[in-house]
Amino acid sequence: MESKGRNQFIRMVLLAIIIVCLIQIGRAYYLSLRHRAQQKELEEFSETADLAQTEEKDLQIEEESDIEGLKQEEEAPALLARYAALYEQNKDMVGWLAIEGTKIDYPVVRGMDNEYYLHHNFYGDEDKYGCLFVKDIADVDTPGANFVIYGHNMKDGAMFGELDFYQQKDFWKEHPFISFDTLYEERSYEIIAVFFSQVYEKEENIFKYYDFYEAETQEEFVTYYENIKKLSLYDTGVEASYGDTFLTLSTCAYHVDDGRFVVVAKRLD
Numbered sequence: 001m002e003s004k005g006r007n008q009f010i011r012m013v014l015l016a017i018i019i020v021c022l023i024q025i026g027r028a029y030y031l032s033l034r035h036r037a038q039q040k041e042l043e044e045f046s047e048t049a050d051l052a053q054t055e056e057k058d059l060q061i062e063e064e065s066d067i068e069g070l071k072q073e074e075e076a077p078a079l080l081a082r083y084a085a086l087y088e089q090n091k092d093m094v095g096w097l098a099i100e101g102t103k104i105d106y107p108v109v110r111g112m113d114n115e116y117y118l119h120h121n122f123y124g125d126e127d128k129y130g131c132l133f134v135k136d137i138a139d140v141d142t143p144g145a146n147f148v149i150y151g152h153n154m155k156d157g158a159m160f161g162e163l164d165f166y167q168q169k170d171f172w173k174e175h176p177f178i179s180f181d182t183l184y185e186e187r188s189y190e191i192i193a194v195f196f197s198q199v200y201e202k203e204e205n206i207f208k209y210y211d212f213y214e215a216e217t218q219e220e221f222v223t224y225y226e227n228i229k230k231l232s233l234y235d236t237g238v239e240a241s242y243g244d245t246f247l248t249l250s251t252c253a254y255h256v257d258d259g260r261f262v263v264v265a266k267r268l269d
Contacts, residue, residue, distance in 0.1 A: 080184060080185070092111050094182060097180050101175040102157075103161070104163065108131075108149055109122065109131050109134075110135070110138060133149070135150075140182050143245065145213065145246065146245065149248070150250050151163075152252070153251040164251075166194045177268075187269065190265055191263060192246070193236065194234065207231075209262055212224045238266060246264055246266055249264075
């Protein structure tokens, strides 16, 4: 009788564990579906606006031909049409990042709170996927030596979940370029280094890739450049010189506590 009661108790415990696991699996599946639906909506915004931008360019060419030879006043940079609607949705948006061969095709935002977009999506809803973001120190519109985009390493490959494809040299060979548009201009970058790192204590005197935003001197630039080349998992053969600007993509890695996987690219245009 006692054995029967014990077996029944064990079955109840196992059933409870199964229910909890199913709830967690169901929740993860729901969040993944919600994320994909949100991403589709964002892409549709961009694609619809792309068509509008093409029509706008055609009209602009016609207008310019009518006033050819007249001196035009200098104006502030115009917002790219494809991002106008998205920018209205979230004024924290600073650009759009895309890498062929991966799921990385997302808006990039900047908030005054550097933790906010770790836990909130583009629309400001709480979301474990977060959003690709730059810290408040970054200014993607003003020429600088470097700026860093952060994103979660999601298990389903979302956000920066497929950034670590670049651990494989063969993948880099097939996809050596990154597209990052600001709100005002289209930009292309070529990957220069791929490496593992980590977040260090402030007092540690060691190379911290995430602290480099501006090179005040050529020596500072060279120090950064030599370190990323030394850390790189393989030689890309891509070189840089003082005055070049970099784009750095950073996500979590698990080789050490607070590990990071990093891809650095040099601007081409």
